[in-house]
Amino acid sequence: MAGDPEWYDTFAAVRSRSAGPDxxxxxxxxxxxxxxxxxxxxxxxxxxxxxxxxxIGRYQIFEVGEVEARWGGAPWFEVESACRFVGxxxxxxxxxxxxxxxxxLGFAKDLLWATRGYLARTDRPERFEAVVEEDFPxxxxxxxxxFHDGDFFLHGVPGYDGYxxxxxxxxxxxLGLQPELFNxxxxxxxxxxxxxxxxxxxxxxxxxxxxKAHDDEPLRLWGYNWTGMRSPAFADFLALAD
Numbered sequence: 443m444a445g446d447p448e449w450y451d452t453f454a455a456v457r458s459r460s461a462g463p464d465x466x467x468x469x470x471x472x473x474x475x476x477x478x479x480x481x482x483x484x485x486x487x488x489x490x491x492x493x494x495x496x497x498i499g500r501y502q503i504f505e506v507g508e509v510e511a512r513w514g515g516a517p518w519f520e521v522e523s524a525c526r527f528v529g530x531x532x533x534x535x536x537x538x539x540x541x542x543x544x545x546x547l548g549f550a551k552d553l554l555w556a557t558r559g560y561l562a563r564t565d566r567p568e569r570f571e572a573v574v575e576e577d578f579p580x581x582x583x584x585x586x587x588x589f590h591d592g593d594f595f596l597h598g599v600p601g602y603d604g605y606x607x608x609x610x611x612x613x614x615x616x617l618g619l620q621p622e623l624f625n626x627x628x629x630x631x632x633x634x635x636x637x638x639x640x641x642x643x644x645x646x647x648x649x650x651x652x653x654k655a656h657d658d659e660p661l662r663l664w665g666y667n668w669t670g671m672r673s674p675a676f677a678d679f680l681a682l683a684d
Contacts, residue, residue: 447504449513449536449564450501450536451563451564452538452562452564453509453513453518453534453536453562453563453564454536454537455520455557455562456471456531456533456535456557457529457532457557457572458528458529459528459599460529462529462530463506463529465532467532468533474555474556475556478552478555479493481493482495484503488500488502489501498539498545499537502537503536504534509534509536516567517567518567520560523573525574527601527602528558528573528596535557547680550680550682555572557572561679563679566679572667574664575663576594577662578663579661580614580653580659580660581658582631583633584634584657585634586630588634589663590668590669591631592630592632592633594666594668596666603633610635610661613661614653618641619652619653620639620649621639622637624636
């Protein structure tokens with residue numbers, strides 16, 4: 443983009459879904475937004491539009507180098523991620539909102555889900571990450587509704603499901619237990635303990651008793667930052683708090 447653009451106040455960093463930058467990240471962003479029910483929200487005129495086609499803001503799309511040239515020194519600017527299950531930032535969506543608080547929150551949450559990146563504001567030093575490490579009580583590993591009803595987990599990421607299941611197995615193996623994990627399709631938590639295989643001196647009942655005695659211990663995993671997105675701090679970060 444020639445010259446210095448008029449920057450809008452909010453950025454969404456779009457992370458690649460592979461190890462390297464995604465040269466088709468603009469198409470990927472539109473596809474993921476459509477899956478989140480924001481089909482055609484990025485109007486060719488530069489207007490953001492809602493489900494019914496009504497204007498709800500304006501946007502610009504930038505390559506990483508364009509944002510880095512102006513904002514690379516900002517505390518929120520970051521290209522790499524500490525999480526090995528998301529790639530580097532491939533580009534940025536920059537927008538201003540004309541939305542009410544409810545619509546603005548919904549759009550921001552869906553945008554984080556679609557980008558797996560982060561949100562930042564030009565008037566704040568911090569950023570809000572889409573993917574974080576979160577501690578859960580071990581009991582979530584045996585609950586149909588654990589890990590935010592399964593919404594915490596990333597999908598379509600090579601090696602991610604194995605990572606989650608390995609972490610669960612390691613946690614309960616450390617208690618002297620041998621778990622069997624659920625292997626069927628489900629709309630809830632797909633990574634949960636279905637049963638324990640009794641080891642020498644154990645019964646199924648005693649294995650579950652051992653698990654229950656430790657089910658408040660933490661299990662740390664990478665996944666979507668739903669806890670943060672549902673917090674009042676998220677609305678405050680977006681300047682949408684009532």
